[in-house]
Amino acid sequence: MGAPKQKWTSEEEAALKAGIKKHGAGKWRTILKDPEFSGVLALRSNVDLKDKWRNMCVMANGWGSREKARLALKRSQQIPKHDRNPMALSTVVQSDEEIVDAKPLAISGSDTLQIAGLKKSASSRLDNLILEAITNLKEPSGSNKTSIALYIEDQCWAPPNFKRLLSAKLKFLTASGKLIKVKRKYRIAPRSAFSDRRRSSGVLLLEGRQRDSSRDEKDDIKLFSKSQIDADLSKMRSMTAEEAAIAAARAVAEAEAAIAEAEEAAREAEAAEADAEAAQAFAEAAMMTLKGRNASKMVRLSPST
DNA sequence: CTAGGGGTAAAT
DNA sequence: ATTTACCCCTAG
Numbered sequence: 301m302g303a304p305k306q307k308w309t310s311e312e313e314a315a316l317k318a319g320i321k322k323h324g325a326g327k328w329r330t331i332l333k334d335p336e337f338s339g340v341l342a343l344r345s346n347v348d349l350k351d352k353w354r355n356m357c358v359m360a361n362g363w364g365s366r367e368k369a370r371l372a373l374k375r376s377q378q379i380p381k382h383d384r385n386p387m388a389l390s391t392v393v394q395s396d397e398e399i400v401d402a403k404p405l406a407i408s409g410s411d412t413l414q415i416a417g418l419k420k421s422a423s424s425r426l427d428n429l430i431l432e433a434i435t436n437l438k439e440p441s442g443s444n445k446t447s448i449a450l451y452i453e454d455q456c457w458a459p460p461n462f463k464r465l466l467s468a469k470l471k472f473l474t475a476s477g478k479l480i481k482v483k484r485k486y487r488i489a490p491r492s493a494f495s496d497r498r499r500s501s502g503v504l505l506l507e508g509r510q511r512d513s514s515r516d517e518k519d520d521i522k523l524f525s526k527s528q529i530d531a532d533l534s535k536m537r538s539m540t541a542e543e544a545a546i547a548a549a550r551a552v553a554e555a556e557a558a559i560a561e562a563e564e565a566a567r568e569a570e571a572a573e574a575d576a577e578a579a580q581a582f583a584e585a586a587m588m589t590l591k592g593r594n595a596s597k598m599v600r601l602s603p604s605t
Numbered sequence: 606c607t608a609g610g611g612g613t614a615a616a617t
Numbered sequence: 618a619t620t621t622a623c624c625c626c627t628a629g
Binding site for chain 2: 305328
Binding site for chain 3: 305355
C-alpha cells in the first residue's frame with residue numbers, strides 16, 4: 301500500500317533548494333525547522349527532503365547512487381539476455397565495485413554524436429536543463445557558458461565532469477541548430493523563423509547531417525555556419541521573397557557574428573575543445589573501470605577497416 | 606539524525 | 618517502460 305503520490309510543487313522544490321543554499325545540503329532537519337521553509341515543507345519529512353534531493357540531483361548529472369542500484373537491480377532481475385554486442389566497444393560489465401558506464405561513444409568521426417557517459421536519458425534532461433537555464437536567465441544578449449553553468453550548478457550540484465559535458469552539449473546543441481551561438485553567448489534558436497500561418501505541420505529544422513570532424517579550430521566555424529545556412533536555405537525554399545530576405549538578413553548577421561566569434565575563439569583557443577575533452581573524459585572513465593582488475597585484456601578499438 | 610541501499614507503487 | 622515519490626532499513 302504505497303502512499304498516494306504527492307508530486308512536489310515548485311514551491312517545495314524552491315524551498316528545498318533555498319534551504320540547501322542556506323544551510324547546505326544535508327541539513328534536512330535544520331531546513332525543515334527553519335520557519336522560512338517550514339510553511340511549504342510542513343508535510344515533508346527530513347527523509348523526504350533527502351530522497352527528493354537524491355532523486356533530483358541524481359538525474360541532473362546522470363550519475364548517482366541510484367543509477368547503479370537500478371542497473372544492478374535490472375541486471376539481476378530482468379533482462380536475462382546477455383548477448384554480445386557485435387559493435388561498439390562496450391566492455392564495461394564488471395560490477396564489482398565501480399561501475400562507470402561506457403556507452404556507445406563516437407570517438408573521432410561518427411554519425412551519432414552522443415556525449416560520453418550519459419547516454420539516452422541523461423542527455424535530454426541535461427539539454428532541457430540548459431534550455432531552461434537560458435530561458436530563465438533571459439539575458440538580452442544571450443547567456444554565456446559560465447552563466448549557464450552557474451545557473452545549473454545552482455539548481456543542483458554539478459559533478460566534476462559537468463563542465464566538460466556542458467561544453468560538449470552546448471556545442472552539440474549549437475551545431476544541431478537548437479541553440480544559436482553569437483559572440484560567446486547562447487540563445488534559444490528561433491523556433492520557426494516567423495509565425496507562418498497556413499502551415500500547421502512543418503518539419504522544419506532538419507538536422508540533416510552534421511559531421512563532427514571539428515578537429516581544427518578553424519574548421520569548426522565553417523561547419524557551424526554551414527549547417528546554419530543549410531537549415532535556413534531549406535526553410536527559404538517555401539518562403540516568400542520578403543520572408544526570405546528577412547531570413548537572409550538574419551543569416552548574414554549571424555554569420556558575421558559567428559565570424560567575429562571565431563576570431564575571438566581563435567585567439568583564445570577555446571573552441572573545438574569540447575569533443576576532445578569529452579573523449580578524454582570517456583577515456584578516463586573507461587580507465588577507471590578497468591583499473592585494478594581486468595588488466596589482461598586490452599580494448600582495441602580500431603573500426604578502420 | 607544522516608547517508609545510502611533497496612523496494613513498491615503511482616504517474617507519465 | 619521509465620520516472621517519481623514515498624517508505625523501510627541499516628550503518629555510521
